[in-house]
Amino acid sequence: MVEEGKPAPDFELRADDGRTVKLSDFRGRPVVLYFYPKDDTPGCAAQACGIRDSYSEFQARGAEVLGISVDDEASHRSFREKYNLPFTLLADPDSEAGKAYGVTQQDKPWFERSTFVIDADGNVAKELRRVDPLLHADQVLEVLRG
16 A cells, blocks of 8 residues: 555556656656546536646646556547646556556546655655545645745
8 A cells, every 4th residue: 555655566567658667767757647538528627627727836846747647548549638738648448557546436437536645765655545536636736946
């Protein structure tokens, strides 16, 4: 299970643009790793657009934003294009990362809406569970501001 102050579980997943992305590739800068239920649903769109609308603040803090759901690359690509999202979406159809971060849900095929702020050293700085999609971006920015 993930614990604040402990190393974040590494993973390797496919991005919406076809690249393979490893969490460890981002060492040296903070990462906002957010798990969400499903592409193009009202709550998930609100959450993603909240990050999009505040993205310059995430960049100002040097943070990389990665969204993860069980949806495939094509679904992610469509979702990203539809809402003009400036950050990477990762496909986790086998729930590899979802299981490592404890966000899978019993009897449901999607992830719990949860966010992990990973520090530049690769440790979990903050764990946010069952976040409100409308407040999410502000909550994460508070963490990044320290």
